[in-house]
Amino acid sequence: MTANADFHTHQLHTKQLHIKQLTISLHGETLLAIDSVIQPGEVLTVMGPSGSGKSTLLAYLAGFLSPAFKAQGQLFLDDQRLDNLPAEKRGIGLLFQDPLLFPHLSVGGNLRFGLPRQIHDKRQQVTQALEQVGLAGFEARDPATLSGGQQARVALMRLLLSKPRAVLLDEPFSKLDTALRQEMRTLVFSQLHEAGLPALLVTHDHADAKTAGGPVIELG
Numbered sequence: 001m002t003a004n005a006d007f008h009t010h011q012l013h014t015k016q017l018h019i020k021q022l023t024i025s026l027h028g029e030t031l032l033a034i035d036s037v038i039q040p041g042e043v044l045t046v047m048g049p050s051g052s053g054k055s056t057l058l059a060y061l062a063g064f065l066s067p068a069f070k071a072q073g074q075l076f077l078d079d080q081r082l083d084n085l086p087a088e089k090r091g092i093g094l095l096f097q098d099p100l101l102f103p104h105l106s107v108g109g110n111l112r113f114g115l116p117r118q119i120h121d122k123r124q125q126v127t128q129a130l131e132q133v134g135l136a137g138f139e140a141r142d143p144a145t146l147s148g149g150q151q152a153r154v155a156l157m158r159l160l161l162s163k164p165r166a167v168l169l170d171e172p173f174s175k176l177d178t179a180l181r182q183e184m185r186t187l188v189f190s191q192l193h194e195a196g197l198p199a200l201l202v203t204h205d206h207a208d209a210k211t212a213g214g215p216v217i218e219l220g
Ligand code: ADP
Pocket: 026, 031, 048, 049, 050, 051, 052, 053, 054, 055, 056, 057, 066, 068
């Protein structure tokens, strides 16, 4: 599972994500207030009880906040403002607790789906990505025949191949059994770190925050 240096070289000009004086309110009351800079390769962990606004924060950052909420503040990637861009133009990648692989596509098809259109050596990139997570030769497999941990690794590589500029993680390990969980944590955070991407992690699990190794914010 050693990382291939070439794979990341075109991704080294990574940027910081600045959540600038953000206040989100609901029915005229402040739900959450955050002012944070996430450095390239750093993971900011956001914790808090149910209803404290974790999903709302992710929806704001990703660009699909419900109009029921009012947001004040800005979101920047270095000096580029993101909060006034539609979701698909922000370049923010998401990783959820379910791998959400396309069931009608092979493992390779799922990974190719993540690749930007202008990439020419698609086959090689997919091969390398699978090698990087110990799934060499899995291109033709039906995702349904993979274990939960294998599916999670495919989802991670699909995310990274899509060349996001920042990553949001929503309870990404909560459905994995204990044995797999630590292995996936280590893999996900080392890959994000190596790719130099700023990331925001929402979790209930203190062990996630510990492995992420970055600052922790408690909501609510
Ligand atoms: P968490 O993810 O931390 O459990 P949420 O961000 O889902 O919390 O919810 C924060 C608050 O906003 C809760 O009080 C919830 O009921 C409310 N809420 C969530 N989504 C909506 C929505 N679309 N419209 C109105 N209120 C919502």
